[in-house]
Amino acid sequence: EPEVTQTPSHQVTQMGQEVILRCVPISNHLYFYWYRQILGQKVEFLVSFYNNEISEKSEIFDDQFSVERPDGSNFTLKIRSTKLEDSAMYFCASLGQPNQPQHFGDGTRLSIL
Amino acid sequence: QQQVKQSPQSLIVQKGGISIINCAYENTAFDYFPWYQQFPGKGPALLIAIRPDVSEKKEGRFTISFNKSAKQFSLHIMDSQPGDSATYFCAASQKNAGYSTLTFGKGTMLLVSP
Numbered sequence: 001e002p003e004v005t006q007t008p009s010h011q012v013t014q015m016g017q018e019v020i021l022r023c024v025p026i027s028n029h030l031y032f033y034w035y036r037q038i039l040g041q042k043v044e045f046l047v048s049f050y051n052n053e054i055s056e057k058s059e060i061f062d063d064q065f066s067v068e069r070p071d072g073s074n075f076t077l078k079i080r081s082t083k084l085e086d087s088a089m090y091f092c093a094s095l096g097q098p099n100q101p102q103h104f105g106d107g108t109r110l111s112i113l
Numbered sequence: 114q115q116q117v118k119q120s121p122q123s124l125i126v127q128k129g130g131i132s133i134i135n136c137a138y139e140n141t142a143f144d145y146f147p148w149y150q151q152f153p154g155k156g157p158a159l160l161i162a163i164r165p166d167v168s169e170k171k172e173g174r175f176t177i178s179f180n181k182s183a184k185q186f187s188l189h190i191m192d193s194q195p196g197d198s199a200t201y202f203c204a205a206s207q208k209n210a211g212y213s214t215l216t217f218g219k220g221t222m223l224l225v226s227p
Contacts, residue, residue, distance in 0.1 A: 033215075041219070042217045042218060043202060043217040045214050048214055091156050098213050101159040101162060102213065103159075104156035104157045106155050107155075107156050
């Protein structure tokens with residue numbers, strides 16, 4: 001079964017540094033998402049992306065965050081100047097058609113020191 | 114109004130028993146209600162989903178019951194097994210949003226004792 005793959009599985013970064021989280025969505029999917037999950041808390045929506053532009057973003061997704069689909073396969077989340085509170089699991093998801101299930105990757109654990 | 118409230122926070126069930134997790138929502142525009150299962154170190158994986166035009170959906174040992182008037186839905190796991198021990202999230206999305214952004218509940222940690 002096709003999978004969403006995320007790299008790296010664990011990223012440790014100094015506060016204030018830039019970090020890029022990478023995702024390869026399922027190949028024929030058109031909608032892409034980033035979610036985050038702070039340890040022990042619920043999964044929270046960050047941003048959705050369709051047709052090479054952001055379609056929706058949450059209050060969490062401020063100017064420090066950006067997303068990009070640099071080629072036909074990768075989907076990236078960049079945090080420009082990381083803060084301690086950015087420490088979380090970041091999940092990428094993709095879906096083929098609206099109201100079909102979103103498929104999640106296994107996440108990147110981001111630890112900010 | 115966008116919240117999905119989930120209970121209980123944690124649940125311990127004997128092997129062979131029934132696990133029941135409940136969720137409630139406020140936004141009447143929600144029209145797709147999936148349940149996700151998450152094992153430690155893994156991403157959420159779709160378990161079962163329901164739309165509001167039916168009151169129940171069953172897939173194997175997993176059943177969703179949906180009460181549209183009460184704006185509640187629940188997951189029942191029959192004959193619970195130790196391998197079902199995981200965190201379960203209910204979620205909701207609305208078709209008119211076009212892009213199916215999911216709003217998650219806070220999750221339920223299920224432990225099935227042998």
